[in-house]
Structures are given as C-alpha cells and as structure tokens.
Amino acid sequence: MKTIALLTGRLARVALWVAGIGLVLMTVLIAAQVFWRYVLNDSIIWTEPASVMIMGWFIFLGAAVGIREGYHLSFDVLLYVVPQRIKLVLHSISDLAVAGFGVGMIWYGWQLAEKTAGNKLPGLGISGAFDFAPIVAGGVLIVLFSTERIARRAAGLPTARFGEEAEID
Template sequence: MKAISEYYIKVVDNINNVVGYVLAAFLAIMSITIFWQVFSRYLIGTSIPWSEELARILMLYIVLLGSALALRKGQLLAVEVLPEILQKKNKSRLKLFVNLLSLFFYFILLYYGFTLAESVSGQRLPGLGISMFWFYFALSLGGFFLVINAVANILEDAKEVRS
C-alpha cells in the first residue's frame, strides 16, 4: 500500500507540473489577448469581438486549475486558529478530516460541473463560435484536478496520522 500511495503522489505531482506549464501558457495568451484588445480599441479604433470571451474562458480555467495546484501545495487561503492550538497528532487528524470533507465538495463540483456543461452544450459563444460546453467544462476539469490533489494530500495526511 505504501508503494502505491507514493507512486500515486509522484504521478499527481508530475501531472501538476504539466498543468503549471499549461496555466503559464493560458496566462500569457490571456495577457496578449487583453493587451491587443486594448491596443486595437483605443489606438486603431476597431474592436476584436472574441477577445473578451477568450480572456474570460482562460481566466476561469486559470482560477480552477490554479486552485488545484494551490491545494496540493497547501497555499489555499485558510483560517488556521484551531490547528495552531492543537498538538501535532491532533493537527494531522484535523487536516485529514478537512481534506476528506473537502473531497466531498470537489466531487460535487466535478459531477455537477459536467452536468451543467452538458446541459448548455447546444449553445454557442457568440464571439468565438464554440460550444458553451467548453466554458462550463472548466468546472468539472477543475473539480477533477481538485479531487486528485485532495487524494494525494489525504494519502500524505494519513501517513502523518499513522506515524
């Protein structure tokens, strides 16, 4: 079991590295798109109809995928009053409980995000002309990455509780 959990954690961390590069590319594309939109609107006098939609979609993916990376690295915003007053063993137990509870909500995001994406798949974004599915798919994709990162955290927390 120990080898499987270590292998899983290593695979998740490798996936997170790739996701980090994808997020960097999304941020670069979004920044260039917004810069070009502002430049073209105020200096050239024409507007790019699809730039706002693309920036909005990329921002949604950046937030949701970035949340999964922040979860794995323990960098999500948290109020840590209770963990600060607990002893190390109980602090690990609390962390494990919080990750298990959070996992439940990540599954909800994954499931209902995909359900929502499917329900709007027949609609199109007017500027880009692509299906609204891809806009709402960010919810389920973010939920998926939150789930796999939460499981990796749970495996590490369980190891701390046992020791």
C-alpha cells in the same frame, strides 16, 4: 505511494504551466483588444469571450495546484494548541471537505456543461459547454490532490503543508 506522488507532482506541474501560459495568453489577448479598439479603431470580436474562458482555466487549475501544495485558505488558530495527532485528523477533515467541494464542482459543472452544450458562444462559434470545462477539470484535480494528501498523511509522509517538502526522496 511514491509513484503516485511523483505522477501527481508532474500533473500539478503541468497544470501550473498551463495556468501560467493561460494568464500570459489572456493578457496578450486583452492588450491586443485594447490596441485594436483604441489605436486602430476596430475590434476583435473573439478576444473577450476567449479571455474569459482562458481565465476560468488558469483560476481552476491554479486553485487545484494550490490545494495539492497546501496553500488553500484555512483557519489554523486551533492547530497551534492541539497535539500533533489531532492536527493530522483536522487536516484530513479539511482535505475531505475540500474533496467534497471538488465533487460538487464535477457534478454541477458537468450539469451546466450539458445544459449549454447546444448553445454557441458568440464570437467563438464553439459549444457553450466549453465555458464549464474548467470547472469540471478543476474539480477532478481537486479531488485527486485532496485524496493524495489524505493518503500521504495516512502513510506518514509529508503533505507539503505550509512549506513542508512535497517530494518523496
């Protein structure tokens, strides 16, 4: 379990870096588009579709890392009044539901990618399937990280929920 936790931790760190770089890159592209349009009275046709695609990547990668670290939305009122063992069961049920959502992202994202693979994205000239790749990749990471959380909890290890330490010493 320690090796898996270290590998998924590194994968989460890489995903977070890619998401952060994507956020900065999208900001630069939008700023360049504004400059070209309003200062140079011209337009860069590919910045808007590229920015939207990059936004999909940093949203879905960041969301997956948030799930690994325990920062996804939850309704915790009941958890304050139930015993610790019940809390663990409820957290595992939550992680199973999140993993199910990730499976849906993979399944339906893949179908969308297949249906748009023959289309060309205007301005970019690449397959329309690339628009849906972040949904599939994010779904894969969500399933992986949710499964890891369940396995860690079953092994009696911390799951980094709300400030717990995620690393295994």
